[in-house]
Amino acid sequence: MIVDDEPRNGRLVRDVLHQFGIESIAATTVEEADRIAAETPLSGALVDYMMPGEDGVQFCIRLRQQHPLIPITVMSGYIAELGPAYDDVFKEHRLLFLSKPFTVVQLLHHVGSLITSERHRIMIFESYSHRDAKVVRALDTHFAGIARDLPVVFWQDTEIVAGEEIDLAVRNNLERADIVLLLISADYIASEYCYRKEMKQALARHSDGLARVIPVILRPVQWADSPFRRLLALPKDGKPITAWSDRERACLDVAIGVRKAIDDAIIRRIQLKPYGMPSEGDG
Numbered sequence: 001m002i003v004d005d006e007p008r009n010g011r012l013v014r015d016v017l018h019q020f021g022i023e024s025i026a027a028t029t030v031e032e033a034d035r036i037a038a039e040t041p042l043s044g045a046l047v048d049y050m051m052p053g054e055d056g057v058q059f060c061i062r063l064r065q066q067h068p069l070i071p072i073t074v075m076s077g078y079i080a081e082l083g084p085a086y087d088d089v090f091k092e093h094r095l096l097f098l099s100k101p102f103t104v105v106q107l108l109h110h111v112g113s114l115i116t117s118e119r120h121r122i123m124i125f126e127s128y129s130h131r132d133a134k135v136v137r138a139l140d141t142h143f144a145g146i147a148r149d150l151p152v153v154f155w156q157d158t159e160i161v162a163g164e165e166i167d168l169a170v171r172n173n174l175e176r177a178d179i180v181l182l183l184i185s186a187d188y189i190a191s192e193y194c195y196r197k198e199m200k201q202a203l204a205r206h207s208d209g210l211a212r213v214i215p216v217i218l219r220p221v222q223w224a225d226s227p228f229r230r231l232l233a234l235p236k237d238g239k240p241i242t243a244w245s246d247r248e249r250a251c252l253d254v255a256i257g258v259r260k261a262i263d264d265a266i267i268r269r270i271q272l273k274p275y276g277m278p279s280e281g282d283g
Helices: 009-020 032-040 054-067 086-090 104-114 130-149 166-176 188-192 191-207 247-270
Strands: 046-047 071-074 095-099 122-127 153-154 179-184 212-217
Touching: 009 104, 009 247, 032 054, 046 054, 054 086, 054 095, 086 095, 086 122, 095 104, 104 247, 122 130, 122 166, 122 191, 122 247, 130 153, 130 179, 130 188, 130 247, 166 191, 179 188, 179 191, 179 247, 188 191, 191 212, 212 247
Parallel strands: 046 071, 071 095, 122 153, 122 179, 179 212
Antiparallel strands: none
């Protein structure tokens, strides 16, 4: 449920949530929100702080009593008006806070857990040689935090279940991918399957503007003449992860770069500018 006395703000948020498979209902008054809360099963609520007649925090306290388990977020462009006195209230009633103006990515931080369908999440395909599994596992540890915070899913061929056709599963998931990570090493370049099939399909989708391909250099290898040589590689300066004195820092550098690409993919999917800028009298 979205509670905001500015109908335009409510419509914008609803449009974004719909893009990610979350259907919502909007209310422009506290009275209307009370009626919805009493009659409708809710999975979450975004509530504007400055509402006519009663501030949004007081409504959220009442809503928490009715719905003890759902995430409830208070939105406001006037942090100073809330003040430190509200800190204990937010903790006691497990309320979250989202400052206006906010971006699509910031909004999805608050509602990402409600996006249950994988087809509505940003899909990241990891193309790698199984001989690099140890380095890939180290990277995946850093990716875990991203997957927890944002509506993304990382896919590898280890997700293929017994009895499933391998080539078809790989091809279909590459076709769904918004981002493809080419995890490059000498073994990857030497692999006919990785190089001729997965990379070829990924670069074709990149060329058509359907996906973003990011080379990630795992181990030292000659790639100056490769088909992906013009793409900006990770980690920084294309320095292989195993060549860093601190591999954890190298993995972090990759995770930061991938996170930026995810943010861009979210914005491209929505095709909306940041919104929620408070106008006069808007909280």
